[in-house]
Structures are given as structure tokens and as C-alpha cells.
Amino acid sequence: MAAPSDEEQTQLQDMEEEEAGMEEREMESDEEEGMGVENSEDEEDDSSEDDKENEAEIQRLEEQLSINAFDYNCHVDLIKLLKQEGELCRLRKARQKMSELFPLTEEIWLDWLKDEIRLTEEDSNREKVYELFERAVKDYICPEIWLEYAQYSIGGMGSPGGIDKVRSIFERAVTAVGLHMTKGQTLWEAYREFENAVLSTVQPPPGRIPSREEQELLSAQLERIHKLFRRQLAVPLMDMETTYAEYEEWSENGVPETVIHLYRKALQQNQKCKSHEEALLVAEPPKLAEYQAYIDFELKEGDPPRIQIMFERALAENCLVPDMWTKYTTYLDRQLKIKDLVLSTHERAVRNCPWTMSLWKSYLQALERHGADHQSVSDVFEKALNAGFIQATDYVEIWQAYLDYLRRRVDFSKESSKELEELRTAFSRSLDYLKQDVEQRFGESGDPSCAIMQIWARIEAHHCKNMQKARELWDTIMTKGNAKYANMWLEYYSLERAYGDMTHCRKALHRAVQCTSDYPEHVCEVLLTFERVEGTLEDWDTAVQKTETRLNRINEQRAKVAEKETNMAHHEEEKMEQRRKAKTEKKALKKAQKATRGGEKRKAEQDDYQEDWNEESAPKRQKGNSDNNTDEYMETETGLFGRNAPPGNRPAPGRAKNAQQGATVAPQRQNDDNKPELRDESCSVFISNLAYTLEDPEAKLKTLFESCGPIRQVRLVTGNRGNFRGYGYVQFESVVSVPEALKLDRNEVEGRPMFVSPCVDKNKNPEFKVFRYNTLMEKHKIFISGLPFSCTKEQLEEICKNHGTIKDVRLVTYRSGKPKGLAYVEFANEMQASQAVLKLDGIDVEGNKISVAISNPPRRNLMDKPGPSRPTGDMTARQVYGSRGRGRTQLSLLPRSLHRQSAPPGKVENGTTAEQAPPPPSAGNTAANAAGEPRSLSNSDFAKMLLNK
Structure with missing residues (x-):
């Protein structure tokens, strides 16, 4: 075998290095995967626990909705959780169920629409999204939803008829919200951008002469854009100047005079509305008062489209205000009278405020006025019965409205007809419904005078000539307590x-x-x-x-x-x-005990003084007696001066001088309870519930009341030791200052509510009551209990302001200023108060579950009050023992030795009853008693009592 060449050896080395690198990378990846498994296991454990908690909460909310499908907040919470979990199918069902019961807010609709747009990207599913958009724009007139609708439709402009469909949606959008001063401009600009995009598709390439057909298409498209500019510039919108400048730049032939005229007119209207728009911009939601003022302005201007858009803008933020819906539907019924618009608005009104009977009643009348079929009217009436009114009388009134409608359908020229039988059946059903359903729910029939039965009897007598049936009905009426x-x-x-x-x-x-x-x-x-x-x-x-x-x-x-x-x-x-009498005896006992203690002290001082006087001044006394004998019998403030004077009473020089001249100077008299006498009650007010520890109360009261008018004097009531007792009087120079002073009632002074009341002598005016409160149901006011003690007036107003116009908020406190956890909130009308009861009852405020009800003050017990205002007739045990029932103990705190009949009370100068203590056994008093003329004890009498011991 031949040895490998150098080139082959190099290739082999590269392959070996690459294999080694791959093995190393595989080992690293295995190690990373091992570590990742550990981390992922921890994350999966955490996520699984969260998933279980969320699933349990979802099931709880679904069970709660199965019990009460009309729990709005429960629907909202369920939708949020399902969206968080990504449960798209269940989320769609939850949204669908909520939309069937309630109109959805703009935020909920936009979230739903965006989710559906992502899920339905195919052209075949676009129709479902279109249907959803159509439902969304019916709930409220919202520019954002219309803009989203138009932009979504642009995506289908490539389909057959797509451009025409986009144009129709834009036209509907500018018709609905194009007059919106602050948000309408966005839609107009989007519409023009779409038309400019279409214009770019019909323009011929540069350098080529367009054909006749192309030129016609081009001219038509340019005219559309011109027309859009002209329409927009004729509408008063924000930032109109920018649109005008853009049109000047875009138009080759300049701006026509007619457009300039319309533009200037719109600018003038814009200036008129500018103050209202600025008020809305700076106001806090829901801006009800600002919207009311804006609507009133547009009603005076009289432009129906602008009036309509203002109502829609107001209702988008105040959808739960029945009075706003009533005002809007009344305007449409009486002014515009457009069937589709009127009926759709009535339907939206009852969906937003289903508890308001008057909205259902006007809806039934509108259906009849515009020729709706009988089945539609009957369906609306059945929905009204299930709406959940808060008063029994509401059910009587809605039945009366439906029976009136049925009566108008009957042709009484015929002896019998299907409509007449239906009317009689409805009368019978109404009586059964009021007896079974309404009485069980409210504990009252709502129709004590049997008004429905009276109407039925008159219809039978007048139209049907059936007096026998009419008499039967009147017999039934009389057996029901009438x-x-x-x-x-x-x-x-x-x-x-x-x-x-x-x-x-x-x-x-x-x-x-x-x-x-x-x-x-x-x-x-x-x-x-x-x-x-x-x-x-x-x-x-x-x-x-x-x-x-x-x-x-x-x-x-x-x-x-x-x-x-x-x-x-x-x-x-x-x-x-x-x-x-018991009170008088108690006061006399206290005075006697006080005088006894003072007499013992003065007697001890007299003994010392008499001993010194006998030793050192006897000759002078004898000389004085021989010269002038008057110092032996001279009267002083305490009775006598000289030899018979009480111990420790040495007259001042000026006093002795006046006594010698026979002119005794008496101290300024006050009432027994240390209350100064009032010279002019009409110019004075009574101040009470002030702190005993108030520093310099006289200066404090002058500072508080100087804004009411010139002050003549401030009189404080003090105790025997001069300590302030927490109340007094402020006397003004003029009577006109008193009403201004009464406005300061319950103002807080160093942590306590100051009570300011008219200055009236109750001995002369026993029927006078400072606080006369209403004992009837106050349907415009709600009573809240269970509030946390830390809740302030501002916090309570923040809680209630979303449900109507608040006129007054009053927190109930003890005399010390500490809260009781109770409050009264007064709304502008009954509807707003009813709405607040429905929405606020049972909510949680700082961990406390509050109870809310219509204000219905109990009747005040008058058993202990003298005069003709006392109640008559049989009295219950609660009334006998007072408004709080029998006291904790019935024992008398007066010693048995003092349980004796006192003399009849006499009258003193200021109109109050004088104290009648048993007189000492002296000749003068014995004569007075024999004559049957009781009198007040003077200082001399008390001195004699002490000296005769």
C-alpha cells in the first residue's frame, strides 16, 4: 500500500481535528442539557403551580357566573385570566357570553377584535371578523373601533368589490364620528390616504399618454380627493389649519372660494366650542358636568349631527348614567324621529341601564310609535320584567305601560276579538305577577290603591259595557284594605x-x-x-x-x-x-353641702378673728357703737356686716361705704347652670361641643366668626372654678350675621365638630328643635354602613362619583369627632342613587364589606318631648322607655332620705325654675310658707342657717 501524499496527510489531520471538535462540542452540549434539565424542572414546577391556581380561579369564576350571570366584574376577571392562560376557545366563549348580556367597553372590544384578526388570516374567515366589527360599532360610537374596522377592510381591497366595500366603511365611519372634534381628524386623514393609494394605481407611468378611459378614472379619483378635503374643511375639528395648508399644497388650482367660506365658518364654530373642549381636556373622568354643559350649548346651536355626536361622546364615558340616556332618547324621539337611530339608541340605553324602569317604558312606546310588530314589543316587555328593578312600584308602572299598549290595539267596536282576549289575559297575569313575584321580593305589592284593577274595571265598563265584571273588580279592590x-x-x-x-x-x-x-x-x-x-x-x-x-x-x-x-x-x-323635682332636689342638696363646707371653714376663721378682735379692739368697738351703731346691722354680699356677719367676711372700704348709705351693690346674676343671660336672642348663636382644653376660646371664636359680621361680644360658660365648659354664645351687631354663622355648623375645631345653632330660650319655645331631620325615604340619597374608620370624605366621594353627580357627602361622627363608619351621599336625582345602590352594595373598601341602601331614616321617638308634637295612640314598650329601649338600670341615684316632695317651683326673672330647698326654721320663712308663697333663698338666708347651728 502506497504511503499518503502530503496533501492527503493534511486533509486527514483536518478531519481528525474536526472530529475532535465535534466530540468536544457534543460533550459540552450534553453538559448544558443536563444543567438545563434541572433548571427547566424548577421552572415547570413553578409554572404548574401557577397554572393550577389560575385554573382553580377560572373554575370559581365560571361557577359564580352560573349562579349570577349578571355579575359584570366577574365577567371581566374571567376574560383577563383566560387571556393570560391563552385559552383562546374558552376566551371566545366568555367574551361572547358577556357581550350578550352587557355592552362591552372599547378596550374589551379592541382586544377581542385583534385576537380574532390574528386567528382568522384566511380570506374565507374575514366575514366573521366583519360581523364582529358590526357588533362592536353598535355598542358605543368609538373612533378607535371605526378606524380599526376601516384599516382591516383595506386588507381585503384586492378581492372583487373590495375597494367599494372599503369606501362604504369609511363613509359610515366619518358619518358616525367624523364630527368628533378631537378624534375625527384621524379618520378623515386615513380616508384620504386610502384614496391617495388608489390614485397611485390609476395614474399612468411617466411619459405615457393615458387613454380616454384612464383619464376618466384619473379625473374621478382626483375629484374624490378634492371632495374629501372640502368635506373635512367644512367640519370644525382640531388642527384645521394644517389640513387647509395641506390642501393648498396639494391642489394645483388653489383653494376655491366656496371652500374658503366653509372653512372660515367652521373655524368660527371651532372657536365657540374651544372652551368646552378645553374644559373636557382638564377635567377628571367621568366629566359629567362638563359634558352636560357642552350638550346644552349644542342644543342651543341646534345642529342635529353635532348634538348627536356630543351625546355619544358623553355616553361613552358615562354609559351608566340613566339621566343621560333619558335626555338623549327624548331628543331623538321628539326631534330627529329616525326609526333605526331611535330604536337602536333605546336598545343600547336599556342594555347599559337595565335597572331603570323609565328607559324600558320609553323603549316600549318608541317601538309602538314606529310601528314595530307585536312580537317585538312583547319580547322587550318580557326582558323588562327580568331586568331587576329596585322598587315594587317600578313593576306596576311597566305593567301599566304594556297594558296601555295592548288596549290601544283592541278594536272595541267588535264584541270579541283576539286582541281583547289578550288584553284581559294580560290584566289577569299582571295581578298574579304583582301578588306572587313582587310581594315576595319586596314585601309589598307596589300597588296598594289597585290602580291596575281600577283601569281594568273602567275599560270593562266603558269600552266593553260589562258592568258585572267591573263590579266584581271593585269588590276585590275594596277587600284589599281600601x-x-x-x-x-x-x-x-x-x-x-x-x-x-x-x-x-x-x-x-x-x-x-x-x-x-x-x-x-x-x-x-x-x-x-x-x-x-x-x-x-x-x-x-x-x-x-x-x-x-x-x-x-x-x-x-x-x-x-x-x-x-x-x-x-x-x-x-x-x-x-x-x-x-328630682333634679331640683339634687341641685339643692349639692348647694347645701357646698354651703355647709364653706360655713364650717368660715366659722373656724370667725372664732380666730373674734378672739383677736375681743382682745385688741374691744374699746374701739364700744366707741364705734356709741358714735355710730350702723356697723352692727349693715348688710353685705353674704348677708350681714359687723357683729352678726358670717365668719371671715370683712367688707372692703368701698363696700362698707355703700352699705352705710343704704345702697347695697349686688353681683351680676346668672342662671343656676352658670349660663349668662342673653340680651338679644335674635342676634346670637349658641356654640357647643368645643374642647374643654381649648386655648383662649374667646379669641378662637372671634377669629372663627369674624367673617360672618361685626361681633358685639363673646360670652363663654365656665364652671365654679372658672374652667371653660365647652360652650358659649356669640352675639353679633346685626341679625343678618346669624344665617352666615349657622353655615359654620359642624366645622372642625381642633379635632372636634363645632355645633352652631340658633339661640332660642326653650322654656319659652318648648317646640323648638335645632335638628329636624327627614323621616321619609330620601330616594336621591344613599346610606352607607360598614365603612372603615380611616375612610375620608374625599375617598368616599372618589368611590361614588362614577355613578352620578354628587351634591353632598356627610360622614357620621360622634360628638368627639370620631367616625362611626356610617355616611350619607346625596346624588342629583333618584336614578343616580338607585344606580349607586346597585353597583356599590357589598363592595370591599379597605378590607371592609360595605352595605349601601336608599336613605330611609327611622321615625324619632317623641315620648319624652312635651307639647303637641308627641305621638298619640298606642305606644310600644320601645317608645315608653325611650328611643334606645329600657336603660341598663332603673335604680335611682338619689338617697332615700331625700325622696320627699318639694315645693312647687317658682319663677324667676329669666324664665327658668328656681331651686326650692327646705328653708331654715326662722320666723320670716315660716310666714312665707304659711302664706303659700315659696321664694328663692338669698345669701342672707344661708348665712342665718350657718349662724343658727
Whole structure:
């Protein structure tokens, strides 16, 4: 075998090196694969755990939707999870199910459309995407969706008729949103770019003369672009100047005068709308007030397309505001009256706000107005019944609207017809529905006066001439608790008078006299008038006897009720009197104990003083007595000066001088509770609930109230030691300052709400109440409970503002200012409040699940209040013991030794009851008691009490 050549040896060496490199690379790859297996196993474990958690959450959401398919947030969460997991088939079904129940937002539609576009790249599946786009543009008027629709259609322009289809979509888009001032320009520019692209396809190559057909195509395409420029420049849009400059540059023959005229007119309109657009730009969502002002402006301008686009823009951000939908549909019903537009808008309104009965009612009327078939109207009505209204009366009203529609379909000239039978069946069904479904759900019928049954009876009597059926219906009405009302009997009497006979009229009035309890005199008068006109003497005598008997019985019942009320009032007055006596005795006891402690101290001082005085000043005293004997009997503030003065009372020189002249200077008197007397109540306000530790409260109050008007004085109420007691009075120079001061009520002062109320003497005005709150249902206001104590007014307003216009937010607090976790939120109208209840009830706020309901304050207990405002009739145990029920203990805290009858209270100058303590056994007091004229104890009396021990 021949030896290899040098060239062959070199090739062999290269092959060996390459094989060695391959082996080394294979070993490295094996090592990397081994390490990768370990890492991938960890990643797979983590991902599998996440997948299991997500799958469990998906199953939970699906189960929740199977129970309540109308949970909007649950739909949104499910779609997000399925998209995250890449479950395209399940994602498509979830989106489809949600779109059948709710209109989808712009974001959800765009995500869905983009996913479907990626999945359906074949031309055969483009029609499905077109159908999806058609559904999307019906929910809301959104420029982004229209732009996406038009751009997607450009992809099919190569198919037969593709260019025409793209043009039709662009035309629909600019018609729908081309007037949008801020976003409409994008669509116009996209439309022109498409036409410019078409223009490039019909232009002949450079240097070649086009044929006649080519020239016609070229001219037609140029005219389309000219027309688009002219149409766009006639619409007020943002950045119009750029479009005008582009047209000047593009047009070979310049801009025509007609286009310049339209352009200037659009610029003027643009300037008018500029302030509203700027307000929308800086406002926070949902910008409801700004949209309302913008719509009102466009309504005054009167341009229907611009009004329509403004409503659509507002509803895109406020789709859950029923009042906005009501205003829009009312405008379309009364002004435009275009069938397709009107009906589609009504349908969108009830899909967005299904809980609003008035929208369903106007939808039914619009269907009838535009000649919709009976099946369509019936289907809409059935959907309305399943919408979930929040009040029982809503169901009554929607039934009335549907029954009115059915009544208008009936030809009553025929004795019987299919429509008449359908009407009667609907009346029977409505009564069953209100009795079974509505009463079980709300606990009330919603139709206590049986309005539907009354309408049915009148239709039977007037149109069908069937008084027998009408009487049966009225008998049923009276058995439902309406027999005691005079107006119900008179309504039945008028029906018999119009369509019945005199016999049944008389019978109805006789029954009315027997049963009516609210206005029996009026019913008796109607019966007597009827007999004067229609009856015989025997009928007249019977009517007189029956009415007299009934009225006598009514008067006896009223007398018994009045006597019962009087007894209850007397009983309450006695209870109040006992409370006042107990309070008076308690005050007298405190004063006596205080005087006793002070007397013991003064007696000790007197003993020391008397001993010194006897030793050192006896000669001077005798001389003084021989010269002037007045210092022995001179009165002081505490009673006497001199030998009979209480211990420790040495008069000041000025005081003694005044005493010698017989003019005792008395201190300024105040009420027993240290409340200063008010000179002018009409110019004053009462301030309370201030902190006892408030530094310089007088200066603080002057600072707070100086903006209300000139202040005459600030009077603070202090304790015996001069400490501030947390309340006082502010007196102004003028009465006009008082209303301004009352506006500062509940303003926070150093962490506590300050109470400001009118200054009224309640002894002279016992019926005066500072706080009179509504005890009826406030349908425009919601009551929220379960709030976290850290929730602020701003946070609550942020939570509620998406559901309507908020007029006021009030957090309920204790007197100390600490929150109770309760709040009231007042909306602009009932619809917004109802929407807020539906959307906010049960949501989580900082870990607390809140409860939301329409405000319905309870009736305040007035048992402890004197005067005619107290409730009458039977009282429950809760009312007897107060609004909070029986107290924790019924024991009296007054010692038994002090349980004695005090003297009748007297009157002092300021109108309050004086304290009547038992007087000491002195001659003067004995005479006063014998005469039966109790009086207040003076300082002299207390001094004598101490000196006679």
C-alpha cells in the first residue's frame, strides 16, 4: 500500500481535528442539557403551580357566573385570566357570553377584535371578523373601533368589490364620528390616504399618454380627493389649519372660494366650542358636568349631527348614567324621529341601564310609535320584567305601560276579538305577577290603591259595557284594605253613576257611609245630595238616619281618642314634673353641702378673728357703737356686716361705704347652670361641643366668626372654678350675621365638630328643635354602613362619583369627632342613587364589606318631648322607655332620705325654675310658707342657717 501524499496527510489531520471538535462540542452540549434539565424542572414546577391556581380561579369564576350571570366584574376577571392562560376557545366563549348580556367597553372590544384578526388570516374567515366589527360599532360610537374596522377592510381591497366595500366603511365611519372634534381628524386623514393609494394605481407611468378611459378614472379619483378635503374643511375639528395648508399644497388650482367660506365658518364654530373642549381636556373622568354643559350649548346651536355626536361622546364615558340616556332618547324621539337611530339608541340605553324602569317604558312606546310588530314589543316587555328593578312600584308602572299598549290595539267596536282576549289575559297575569313575584321580593305589592284593577274595571265598563265584571273588580279592590278610604268609594260611585244604575249608586254610597273612616262627613254629604236629586222621601229618611247614626259613632270614637290622648299627655306632664323635682332636689342638696363646707371653714376663721378682735379692739368697738351703731346691722354680699356677719367676711372700704348709705351693690346674676343671660336672642348663636382644653376660646371664636359680621361680644360658660365648659354664645351687631354663622355648623375645631345653632330660650319655645331631620325615604340619597374608620370624605366621594353627580357627602361622627363608619351621599336625582345602590352594595373598601341602601331614616321617638308634637295612640314598650329601649338600670341615684316632695317651683326673672330647698326654721320663712308663697333663698338666708347651728 502506497504511503499518503502530503496533501492527503493534511486533509486527514483536518478531519481528525474536526472530529475532535465535534466530540468536544457534543460533550459540552450534553453538559448544558443536563444543567438545563434541572433548571427547566424548577421552572415547570413553578409554572404548574401557577397554572393550577389560575385554573382553580377560572373554575370559581365560571361557577359564580352560573349562579349570577349578571355579575359584570366577574365577567371581566374571567376574560383577563383566560387571556393570560391563552385559552383562546374558552376566551371566545366568555367574551361572547358577556357581550350578550352587557355592552362591552372599547378596550374589551379592541382586544377581542385583534385576537380574532390574528386567528382568522384566511380570506374565507374575514366575514366573521366583519360581523364582529358590526357588533362592536353598535355598542358605543368609538373612533378607535371605526378606524380599526376601516384599516382591516383595506386588507381585503384586492378581492372583487373590495375597494367599494372599503369606501362604504369609511363613509359610515366619518358619518358616525367624523364630527368628533378631537378624534375625527384621524379618520378623515386615513380616508384620504386610502384614496391617495388608489390614485397611485390609476395614474399612468411617466411619459405615457393615458387613454380616454384612464383619464376618466384619473379625473374621478382626483375629484374624490378634492371632495374629501372640502368635506373635512367644512367640519370644525382640531388642527384645521394644517389640513387647509395641506390642501393648498396639494391642489394645483388653489383653494376655491366656496371652500374658503366653509372653512372660515367652521373655524368660527371651532372657536365657540374651544372652551368646552378645553374644559373636557382638564377635567377628571367621568366629566359629567362638563359634558352636560357642552350638550346644552349644542342644543342651543341646534345642529342635529353635532348634538348627536356630543351625546355619544358623553355616553361613552358615562354609559351608566340613566339621566343621560333619558335626555338623549327624548331628543331623538321628539326631534330627529329616525326609526333605526331611535330604536337602536333605546336598545343600547336599556342594555347599559337595565335597572331603570323609565328607559324600558320609553323603549316600549318608541317601538309602538314606529310601528314595530307585536312580537317585538312583547319580547322587550318580557326582558323588562327580568331586568331587576329596585322598587315594587317600578313593576306596576311597566305593567301599566304594556297594558296601555295592548288596549290601544283592541278594536272595541267588535264584541270579541283576539286582541281583547289578550288584553284581559294580560290584566289577569299582571295581578298574579304583582301578588306572587313582587310581594315576595319586596314585601309589598307596589300597588296598594289597585290602580291596575281600577283601569281594568273602567275599560270593562266603558269600552266593553260589562258592568258585572267591573263590579266584581271593585269588590276585590275594596277587600284589599281600601274600603276605609272615602276617595275609593267615590271613585266607584262615579263609575256606577256613569255606566251603571241608580240602585247600585245608592248601594255604593250606603256601604261607603258604613266603611269610611278618613272623611265620613264628606261621604255622608254625597249620599244626602244624591237622595235630594234621585231618591224618594223614604230613601231620604233612611239616608238621614244612617248618616246620623254613623256620625254619632264617629264622634264618640273621636272623643275617646281625644280623652286617651289627654290622659297620656297629663301622664307625661306628671313624669316630666317628677323629673324636674328630682333634679331640683339634687341641685339643692349639692348647694347645701357646698354651703355647709364653706360655713364650717368660715366659722373656724370667725372664732380666730373674734378672739383677736375681743382682745385688741374691744374699746374701739364700744366707741364705734356709741358714735355710730350702723356697723352692727349693715348688710353685705353674704348677708350681714359687723357683729352678726358670717365668719371671715370683712367688707372692703368701698363696700362698707355703700352699705352705710343704704345702697347695697349686688353681683351680676346668672342662671343656676352658670349660663349668662342673653340680651338679644335674635342676634346670637349658641356654640357647643368645643374642647374643654381649648386655648383662649374667646379669641378662637372671634377669629372663627369674624367673617360672618361685626361681633358685639363673646360670652363663654365656665364652671365654679372658672374652667371653660365647652360652650358659649356669640352675639353679633346685626341679625343678618346669624344665617352666615349657622353655615359654620359642624366645622372642625381642633379635632372636634363645632355645633352652631340658633339661640332660642326653650322654656319659652318648648317646640323648638335645632335638628329636624327627614323621616321619609330620601330616594336621591344613599346610606352607607360598614365603612372603615380611616375612610375620608374625599375617598368616599372618589368611590361614588362614577355613578352620578354628587351634591353632598356627610360622614357620621360622634360628638368627639370620631367616625362611626356610617355616611350619607346625596346624588342629583333618584336614578343616580338607585344606580349607586346597585353597583356599590357589598363592595370591599379597605378590607371592609360595605352595605349601601336608599336613605330611609327611622321615625324619632317623641315620648319624652312635651307639647303637641308627641305621638298619640298606642305606644310600644320601645317608645315608653325611650328611643334606645329600657336603660341598663332603673335604680335611682338619689338617697332615700331625700325622696320627699318639694315645693312647687317658682319663677324667676329669666324664665327658668328656681331651686326650692327646705328653708331654715326662722320666723320670716315660716310666714312665707304659711302664706303659700315659696321664694328663692338669698345669701342672707344661708348665712342665718350657718349662724343658727
